[in-house]
Structure formats: C-alpha cells, structure tokens
Amino acid sequence: MAEFDTVIRGGLVATASDIMLADVGIQGGVVTAVAKNLPAGRNEIDAQGKYVMPGGVDSHCHIEQPSSISGKMNADTFLTGTRSAACGGTTSVICFSPQRVGWKLADSTADYHERAKKAAIDYTFHLIVNDPNDDVMETLPSLIADGHRSIKIFMTYDSNRVTDDGVLKLMALARENEAFMVLHAEHHDMIKWQTERLLAAGLTDAKYHAWSKPGVVEREAVHRVISMSELLDFPCQIFHVTCAEAAEEIHRAQQRGVKIFGETCAQYLTLTADDMDRANGEGAKYVCSPSPRTPADIEALWGYLKTGVLGMVSSDHAPTNFAVASEHSSDLKLPDGPGTPFPKIPNGLPGLETRLPLLFNEGVTGGRIDISQFVALSSTNPAKLFGLYPKKGTIAPGSDADIAIWDPTKQVTIRQADLHHAIDYTPYEGWQVTGWPVTTLSRGKVVADGGDFVGEAGHGQFLARAPYDYIKPRGVFPSPFDPFAGQS
Numbered sequence: 001m002a003e004f005d006t007v008i009r010g011g012l013v014a015t016a017s018d019i020m021l022a023d024v025g026i027q028g029g030v031v032t033a034v035a036k037n038l039p040a041g042r043n044e045i046d047a048q049g050k051y052v053m054p055g056g057v058d059s060h061c062h063i064e065q066p067s068s069i070s071g072k073m074n075a076d077t078f079l080t081g082t083r084s085a086a087c088g089g090t091t092s093v094i095c096f097s098p099q100r101v102g103w104k105l106a107d108s109t110a111d112y113h114e115r116a117k118k119a120a121i122d123y124t125f126h127l128i129v130n131d132p133n134d135d136v137m138e139t140l141p142s143l144i145a146d147g148h149r150s151i152k153i154f155m156t157y158d159s160n161r162v163t164d165d166g167v168l169k170l171m172a173l174a175r176e177n178e179a180f181m182v183l184h185a186e187h188h189d190m191i192k193w194q195t196e197r198l199l200a201a202g203l204t205d206a207k208y209h210a211w212s213k214p215g216v217v218e219r220e221a222v223h224r225v226i227s228m229s230e231l232l233d234f235p236c237q238i239f240h241v242t243c244a245e246a247a248e249e250i251h252r253a254q255q256r257g258v259k260i261f262g263e264t265c266a267q268y269l270t271l272t273a274d275d276m277d278r279a280n281g282e283g284a285k286y287v288c289s290p291s292p293r294t295p296a297d298i299e300a301l302w303g304y305l306k307t308g309v310l311g312m313v314s315s316d317h318a319p320t321n322f323a324v325a326s327e328h329s330s331d332l333k334l335p336d337g338p339g340t341p342f343p344k345i346p347n348g349l350p351g352l353e354t355r356l357p358l359l360f361n362e363g364v365t366g367g368r369i370d371i372s373q374f375v376a377l378s379s380t381n382p383a384k385l386f387g388l389y390p391k392k393g394t395i396a397p398g399s400d401a402d403i404a405i406w407d408p409t410k411q412v413t414i415r416q417a418d419l420h421h422a423i424d425y426t427p428y429e430g431w432q433v434t435g436w437p438v439t440t441l442s443r444g445k446v447v448a449d450g451g452d453f454v455g456e457a458g459h460g461q462f463l464a465r466a467p468y469d470y471i472k473p474r475g476v477f478p479s480p481f482d483p484f485a486g487q488s
C-alpha cells in the first residue's frame, strides 16, 4: 500500500529559510516527508520546473462584513472570498468577526462562525470591537480563550472608531488574556476637519480622498499606537502601512526595542493616489483607506519590507461592486452616481486573489526580493505573528499540507473575467504579471487547479489559536511602575 496519499514530485520546495529540490509526501492532510525520491503516492503531482511553497496566509481580509462608510454588507461571501483566495495561492485567511451594533459580542461572534461554515479554506478571526462596553469587557476573556486571539480596533470612521481611552482599556485586557491587537491607525479628527474643508471648497471627486488623509494623518496615529503600546508593554501590529513617514515611526520604535509589528498591502505596492483620478467615475474603484500614495512611497515600502521593519503583505480585501449590485450586496462604489462625493464612496478593494501574483511579480520577478523573502512576507511571518505556525506557514513534516505550486514563468494578463470573487471589477484589469500559482492544496486536497476552483464549500476549518510566545510582552515599562503587577 502506498505510504502517501499524494506526492508532489520534483519541484523546488521553497520555505522562508531554504530552497531545495525535493518531493513532498502528504498523508492524512499533513506533510509527512520532504526528501528526494519518495515512493509513489496514490496521487502524483508533477512539479518539475515549479516552486512548491507554503500556501499564503492572508491575515487581513474583510469578508461578509458591513462597510464602515455605508453600513451595507460588502460583496463576497465566505465561499466566494475563500474560493478566490485559493485560486490566488492562499490557503488560510484571517478575517473579522465584527461587533454588531445592539448585539451581544458573543452573539456577533457566533453569527460569524455560522457564516464562515461555507469557507473553502481554513480561517480564523480578529474580533472587531467598536465599543468596549461592559458586555464586551466581560465577554472578551472567554472568546479569547476559545481561540480568537486577536482584537481589531479602528481609530477612525464615525461608525466604529474607538477613542484612546478605549484603546488603552482593550490593550490592557488583551495583555492580561494573552491576546494580540491589530489597529487601523489614522487620526479621525484630522480627517474629519480636512474633509469638511475640502467639501466646502467644492473638492468632492474621488481623488480628493487622498487629500483628506495625507501621510501625516497616518504617521500621527501610528506614533500614538506605538506610544500606548510602549506604556503598557503590549506588542501589537499596525495594519496597512502606506507611506515612508508611518513606516519610519515603526522603524524608530523597533530600534528602541519596542515590540511593534507592521504590515503593508499589495495595493500600496502597486497603486498610487493618481489612480483615484481616473475618468468616468473609475477613480472610485481605487478608493481605499489609507489612500494609495506616491511612487516614492512604494519604493520606501519595499525598503522596509526588505529589512523586516514591515513583516507581511496582506490584501485588506474589502470589496464593493462598481456598477452592478449583487445577490449578496446592494452596495456600490458610486451610490449617488458619477458625482458621488468621496466621503460616501465605500472604502476598500478586492484583492484576495491577486495579492500573491502581484507580490510575486513586483517582488520576485521584479528583482526586489528573493523566493524565501516572498514566502516569509506572504505566509510564514503572518503564520508566526498570529499563532498559526508551524501548522501553517511552512512545508515541514507535521505541517498542514497547505501548498501552492507556482509556475514562475507563467505570464498572465489579469482579467476580471478570469477571477473567482463575486465582484464586478478588479483594480488590476489588464496588468501583466509573470509568475502564477497553478495548483493549490488545502490540507492535502487540491482546491484550485489550472485557473479553476475545484474545492468545496465547507472544507475550511476554524483555526482556534492557543497562547503563543511570539507576542509575549518584554517586561519593560517606561517607568519603574508595572501596571500589571499582581494582576494575573
């Protein structure tokens, strides 16, 4: 009897630390051997000339979540979102379970578990808190203990921002319960003030979104998060860093020894504020927050990724249809037609499927990073930071057989018609990329092959996350006082 369910044969196995010519043996959904000349498996996959890499871990994607601007549900479901992720070489997603207004937090979370049962790949949640009320503060410890080991905070948006006193309260609770925090860091009142001035001046088009929230707005909030994190000795991660000045704050803090982490997203490495100035209302397709910046910021972000100041590239998938509302979402990018003022344009872009091909093309094909850096930024680092490693994020005996087989020479023109999300556009229409994931396996099962989704709804499993060392506080406070002494 064959020792392996599947053998992926003859590929270049690439992890964050090594590249080796080897076969990968899979049994029961788990990698059981990485070696040359493995015996035949019941299924054989020929990977000669291809890279065999850990499937992507996308630690920032909004699926079946209400828009912070319109309050309406965004357009992908857990099935369509995870199906498109799989076709783009991603095998785990960390989505969100938002606190719903008027709901108990436990009920909001149960609702998201129910929705996510349709997922085609494995998933877990950041718990979004908008209002740290008594119910939330009482319920969070048990939700964390159940494996929801990260809390997400928005510092802006009228609908769900948390003010600094709430951030401090939640940081303290997270620290005491061995949880992590991820933050959308922009200065709410600065954006509000600037937006009012822009609208009063008649500057309402999509492109003025970028003027309403220049880099200084992000830099200030990033600095504030770092300062609060330093006071509490609480490691946390800044989401979607877009510009040199915000990344500099993170770099400076890391040089002081502060345990602060940063991600950027594929759109901030590929798009600029000029994209929001496209004609015929098309600029709205590119509106996301923070705004895309300048070519100089793109190069600066690459520098910070190469040196490890920023540790991962996520999608921040948050899709709204452009022209045609769908079965799952009545929201549109231009709800009031072509003249819709920028503050009413739902923020966010579709990107689960294109995240890795864009990162591969711009990074590896473009000569900015090597294959192991690509694996680190797209899979290993998020798996480590969010407590999923080494089950996810590597190819090694004992790891889940979550694998993407990449053809580094495959040339693809990105077309909306070929993608698997439930959205009516891609911001990358017509982009030519070299390098594409040709086969994706989730726990040993082929879920995407040759450009087709071949997985099934409900294959995905919830990834409960136990306490892990990577996010442990340092035990260093900026005064002799330890505010947590005697609390455990």
Ligand code: DUC
Pocket: 062, 068, 184, 287, 288, 289, 290, 316, 317, 318, 347, 348, 349
């Ligand atoms: N900005 C957010 O804050 N959330 C979702 C998408 C976006 O662009």
Ligand code: ZN
Pocket: 184, 239, 240, 289, 290
């Ligand atoms: Zn955000």
Ligand code: ZN
Pocket: 060, 062, 239, 316, 318
């Ligand atoms: Zn987001």
